[in-house]
Amino acid sequence: MVRPPRPPPPPKDKKHPKRRMNSKKAVERSAYFARREAAWVLRQVLQGDARRRATASIKSLVYGPSVRNKKATFALVCQTLKYLPLMKDVLTRTKLLTCKWKKQEELIFVTAYDVLFGRDIAMTGDVEKFLMRHKDALQAALAQLCSTQKFKHVEDLLLKNQNPVISKPRYVRVNTLKMDVESAIQEIGKTNKVAKDDMVPDMLVLPSGVDLHDHPLVKNGSMFLQGKxxxxxxxxxxxxxxxxxxxxxxxxxxxxxxxxxxxxxxxxxxxxxxxxxxxxxxxxxxxxxxxxxxxxxxxxxxxxxxxxxxxxxxxxxxxxxxxxxxxxxxxxxxxxxxxxxxxxxxxxxxxxxxxxxxxxxxxxxxxxxxxxxxxxxxxxxxxxxxxxxxxxxxxxxxxxxxxxxxxxxxxxxxxxxxxxxxxxxxxxxxxxxxxxxxxxxxxxxxxxxxxxxxxxxxxxxxxxxxxxxxxxxxxxxxxxxxxxxxxxxxxxxxxxxxxxxxxxxxxxxxxx
The missing domain is CATH 3.40.50.150 (Vaccinia Virus protein VP39)
Structure with missing residues (x-):
């Protein structure tokens, strides 16, 4: 399996070893690699879906060791998939997805989303520069699509293309080999509302949307993100x-x-x-x-x-x-x-x-x-x-x-x-x-x-x-x-x- 590209380490400066890149350059560099990591994840799930074969889920791919910029990559993958039919329609109208770029179509989808709806940041990379040169054509195709489907605003078109969002409580299981349940409740309860599950004795229930992937207790194995x-x-x-x-x-x-x-x-x-x-x-x-x-x-x-x-x-x-x-x-x-x-x-x-x-x-x-x-x-x-x-x-x-x-x-x-x-x-x-x-x-x-x-x-x-x-x-x-x-x-x-x-x-x- 081909892994996504990883950002190279920043150049060392002997005179100033702690010098960092300025914030603009750092954001630009982060976005560049997040798009490529998102394209890699997108390719895995789309290929598995096309073959109707089980593959790793979006979350397991993003939160695996291959992806560095996890939050930005996860957001890009989800947003691109939400509007994938729309992105394909826009690219078809502009005829930009030619044979030259077909092998990188997942990166084209991700970058096209960023060009049209993403943050206003500088674009570096061949794919980014190519789509930025045709940004007007992409926006014109999007406007034409709104008119064809009788929407006054792009926001209405986006709402129509969204799949339903499914919310669920966040379950987390306490690893009692390392930590007792009461201690876990006290620690998690400092920042979140938490309750014990009524069926599984070492399981805690948190509100929907709580993200614990980067929590110290999850990282050190004291708790595991596992469904009820x-x-x-x-x-x-x-x-x-x-x-x-x-x-x-x-x-x-x-x-x-x-x-x-x-x-x-x-x-x-x-x-x-x-x-x-x-x-x-x-x-x-x-x-x-x-x-x-x-x-x-x-x-x-x-x-x-x-x-x-x-x-x-x-x-x-x-x-x-x-x-x-x-x-x-x-x-x-x-x-x-x-x-x-x-x-x-x-x-x-x-x-x-x-x-x-x-x-x-x-x-x-x-x-x-x-x-x-x-x-x-x-x-x-x-x-x-x-x-x-x-x-x-x-x-x-x-x-x-x-x-x-x-x-x-x-x-x-x-x-x-x-x-x-x-x-x-x-x-x-x-x-x-x-x-x-x-x-x-x-x-x-x-x-x-x-x-x-x-x-x-x-x-x-x-x-x-x-x-x-x-x-x-x-x-x-x-x-x-x-x-x-x-x-x-x-x-x-x-x-x-x-x-x-x-x-x-x-x-x-x-x-x-």
Whole structure:
């Protein structure tokens, strides 16, 4: 992935080492690089949107390490996306977007917005100078567009082209590995109105629009900006201190470190992530949190050999696999994207992409249930589609029942439960009441949570046992464990995986 250009360091002056550029030059230089960083972010989200593929959200791209001038870049990206149809219309009328500039069209869009509606500052750079030479033509095209659409003022035209703004409270989760909740309330309460959440014990609720990205407690990992529904997932799993826990698809790591906090830093969490770039994000999240009990595995969750001593004693699994992200479109600012305004998401729930995601999700959930010592498995998505939620659970229920699992009810007081699609299922008539949904409008995020708990049985001697598959071996020693981390991270056993899924295929109906 090509990174946005970064500003070079200011020239050193031996006679005056603390001399700074004058304010005008500093503003001009800052704006120059903010436009290029905004163009880079714009290209990522527009390309992903055009391919209808999940990509990093606008916020995650802007607030990632690649972007220096975060506030200016974020504002430019959002404003350009708000008026992108208008900007395209103006540029089409002026015929300025020729082949020469087509490869830099995102920078053209960003700069054209700045030329027409941005701050009155000097423009440096080839693209800026080119558009400034044609500023009169751009303004004339904008006036013509106002006349055509029968608006007297440009401001009225801008209001017409705006997408609806979705406001939501600001949620922040206290990292209890570093700070207690009461101390966090006192510190945040100095500048903002703050309240405790009624469901998640370590979560605080602040007014909409509060920006905490640069807050010292967020930067040092004492607090994490995480949505309420996202934070409910780890609480639903409820791992005990001292357990061995597996996070199957861990990056960016917010749920992983929440598990560590709930376990009070005791026991062991194995955080599995396939993609190298996301592993780096996961490492950074764990480092900032100060979690002492997390080991990272760089590999495919589906390739884990459940009989490997490193994983044989796993007692709880959090599975938050790749999904459509349809439940967090507001948080991702997807309402600013072209596909949203065109209404392309009408049939997204039944698209080929959703079906492929659901197929992967079924395999991942079946694999999670197959670990010999696992007692609790949470399956969650940030999707609102039945295809990725209830349909996945229903298809895996036969396997879960054969392994002595049943659906439990996380957050019993939560009012929104699953869709009534389990009727007629021979395993249960009321499974929909066990699974949990959050609503994108009412709860600001659309999440789905299902909790599987392995039932216990009593043997002839009266001892409580669990019904497991296969024989488990003892955990590796710390010395062996460290050696594994230095080399790869676990052996792959594709033959076992093939055998498991051939058996699974006879129980789970395939998609048609």
């Amino acid at each position: 529904a996202s934070s409910m997932v780890a609480v639903a799993l409820c791992p005990k201190p001292g357990w061995k826990v597996l996070d199957g698809c861990a990056a960016p790591g917010n749920k992983t470190i929440h598990l560590a906090a709930l376990m009070k830093g005791k026991g062991n969490i194995i955080a599995c992530e396939l993609h190298e770039e996301r592993v780096k994000v996961l490492q950074d999240t764990i480092r900032r949190s100060g979690a002492p009990n997390v080991d990272i595995v760089h590999g495919d969750f589906l390739d884990i050999d459940t009989r490997d001593p490193l994983f044989a004693k796993v007692r709880a699994i959090l599975l938050d696999p790749s999904c459509s992200g349809s439940g967090i479109s507001a948080e991702r600012l997807d309402h600013l994207l072209p596909s949203f305004s065109k209404g392309h998401d009408v049939d997204a729930a039944t698209s080929q992409r959703a079906k492929k995601l659901a197929a992967f999700q079924r395999k991942a959930l079946a694999h999670a249930l197959s670990f010999p010592e696992v007692e609790r498995v949470v399956y969650s998505t940030c999707s609102i589609y039945q295809t990725e939620n209830e349909d996945v659970i229903k298809s895996v229920l036969p396997l879960a029942t054969s392994l002595n699992f049943e659906l439990a009810t996380p957050f019993p007081r939560w009012p929104r439960r699953g869709l009534p699609v389990f009727e007629g299922c021979k395993y249960s008539q009321s499974q929909a009441e066990h699974v949990l949904r959050t609503d994108p409008r009412e709860d600001m995020e659309g999440f789905f949570i299902a909790l599987f708990v392995r039932k216990k049985s009593i043997n002839s001697s009266g001892k409580m046992i669990r019904r497991n598959i296969g024989e488990s071996s003892s955990c590796s020693t710390p010395k062996n464990h460290r050696k594994r981390k230095r080399v790869m991270m676990y052996p792959f056993c594709r033959m076992l995986r093939m055998w498991s899924y051939q058996a699974l295929a006879r129980q789970i109906p395939t998609e048609r």
